[in-house]
Amino acid sequence: MSIAPSTTTDEAPQAAAPTPVPSRWAPLRPLVLRLHFYAGVLVAPFLLVAAVTGFLYAGSFQAEKIAYRDEMTVSAVGDSKLPISEQVAAARKAHPEGTVSAVRPSPADDATTRVMLSGVEGVDPTHTLAVFVDPYTGKVEGALEQYGSSGALPLRTWISELHRNLHLGETGRLYSEFAASWLWVIAGGGIVLWFSRRRALRKVRGTSGRRRTLGLHGSVGVWAAAGFFFLSATGLTWSTYAGANIDELRTSLGQSTPSVSAAAGDHSGHGASASAGDAEHGVGLDKVLAAARAEGLGDPVEIVPPADESSTYVVRQVQRSWPEKQDSVAVDPTSGEVTDTLRFADYPLLAKLTRWGIDLHTGVLFGLVNQVALMLLALSLVLLIVWGYRMWWQRGRGSAFGRLIRRGAWQQVPPQILVPGVVVVAVLGYFVPLLGIPLAGFIVADVILGEIAHRREEKSAAV
Numbered sequence: 001m002s003i004a005p006s007t008t009t010d011e012a013p014q015a016a017a018p019t020p021v022p023s024r025w026a027p028l029r030p031l032v033l034r035l036h037f038y039a040g041v042l043v044a045p046f047l048l049v050a051a052v053t054g055f056l057y058a059g060s061f062q063a064e065k066i067a068y069r070d071e072m073t074v075s076a077v078g079d080s081k082l083p084i085s086e087q088v089a090a091a092r093k094a095h096p097e098g099t100v101s102a103v104r105p106s107p108a109d110d111a112t113t114r115v116m117l118s119g120v121e122g123v124d125p126t127h128t129l130a131v132f133v134d135p136y137t138g139k140v141e142g143a144l145e146q147y148g149s150s151g152a153l154p155l156r157t158w159i160s161e162l163h164r165n166l167h168l169g170e171t172g173r174l175y176s177e178f179a180a181s182w183l184w185v186i187a188g189g190g191i192v193l194w195f196s197r198r199r200a201l202r203k204v205r206g207t208s209g210r211r212r213t214l215g216l217h218g219s220v221g222v223w224a225a226a227g228f229f230f231l232s233a234t235g236l237t238w239s240t241y242a243g244a245n246i247d248e249l250r251t252s253l254g255q256s257t258p259s260v261s262a263a264a265g266d267h268s269g270h271g272a273s274a275s276a277g278d279a280e281h282g283v284g285l286d287k288v289l290a291a292a293r294a295e296g297l298g299d300p301v302e303i304v305p306p307a308d309e310s311s312t313y314v315v316r317q318v319q320r321s322w323p324e325k326q327d328s329v330a331v332d333p334t335s336g337e338v339t340d341t342l343r344f345a346d347y348p349l350l351a352k353l354t355r356w357g358i359d360l361h362t363g364v365l366f367g368l369v370n371q372v373a374l375m376l377l378a379l380s381l382v383l384l385i386v387w388g389y390r391m392w393w394q395r396g397r398g399s400a401f402g403r404l405i406r407r408g409a410w411q412q413v414p415p416q417i418l419v420p421g422v423v424v425v426a427v428l429g430y431f432v433p434l435l436g437i438p439l440a441g442f443i444v445a446d447v448i449l450g451e452i453a454h455r456r457e458e459k460s461a462a463v
Helices: 028-067 084-094 154-165 169-195 209-237 241-252 285-294 349-362 367-394 415-431 433-462
Strands: 099-104 113-118 128-133 140-146 301-304 313-317 328-331 338-342
Touching: 028 154, 028 169, 028 367, 084 099, 084 113, 084 128, 084 140, 084 285, 140 154, 154 169, 169 209, 169 241, 169 433, 209 241, 209 349, 209 367, 241 349, 241 415, 241 433, 285 301, 285 313, 285 328, 285 338, 415 433
Parallel strands: none
Antiparallel strands: 099 113, 099 301, 113 128, 128 140, 301 313, 313 328, 328 338
């Protein structure tokens, strides 16, 4: 009797590979692709301007140190510094115009003291004239227009306002808010599209043409996405409309940035000995600074004279680099006693995060390393925009941009995903108006154009 040969496992018929089951999120991909494409095409010019001006601003800190080295540093370090009152007197002798709005004593051995004057003719009302005084000799090294709490001098101020509002005032701020409102959307859409592609299609090496451009665009975009999310979020914190909504939300949560109380009661006559526009009120600058030092306020600090007869001096630390120094005290001008103290350690969490976020966004938190990182991030955004437009061109035929993304992608999305998504987008659009309003306008225009195209097709079919 013969025995039939056994069939080994290798010889047995192989079962057909199961058909991959598409993810329930798969229908979202065409919708995300359409959003990423149109947002990229329409918003990219604004993002390009923001990236280029942001790149310049990140480099302006080092440029400022070179351009204004003579004003910002002393020619020779002396043995001891003059009392701050004498330094202010030297500044007022050279520049008696305006009023003293603040004083920043020399924060380092080789740094000059800044005496800020407001109400100076020919100086922007929102700016001050900074008079630079050698703290060892009292010699005035120069005077420059200054802006903001970071003490930006003319070069950095010009670049800052170019980045912020294109030198178009409050109306110009809408461009940067528009760019910040959409940056995170475009970056998020890019991440979804990249990771929804098969791994083999993400390669750059060994590819050419549009696929290579797509590989470069996606690879750099994924690596830079976290930075784009950060820039978008922090940029919105001090924007016109979204920023106001964020401030309102923080206030309602008890997370607004606190300030030291400058109310001192009625001290009529405490500034009687002060000359018009001087910073010397009551006990004077030297005792006020000594009182602040006794409370642990180390350099760099800024002294703000009393606003009126019922106000105190305010001395606050102004170090925005890590570790932050943001403590402040109020000093009574008649007695020289500290009446209120505010420590940065006691700030609410969201107030701290906002402060750190803004300083990281502007490149001061970690100094040169921070600034180089921002320049690289801005450069990557420029490259992504160029590659994005190139991909669109490569979709065309020879010398024209390619076809647009087809309509109707939203119809493929299941209701259980579409409805909550619409609600989330509506809420975000309310709090970030320059995201919500343009998106609503695009949808309306798209619906109208779609209806027109549909009627033309019907008319052509009838003929």
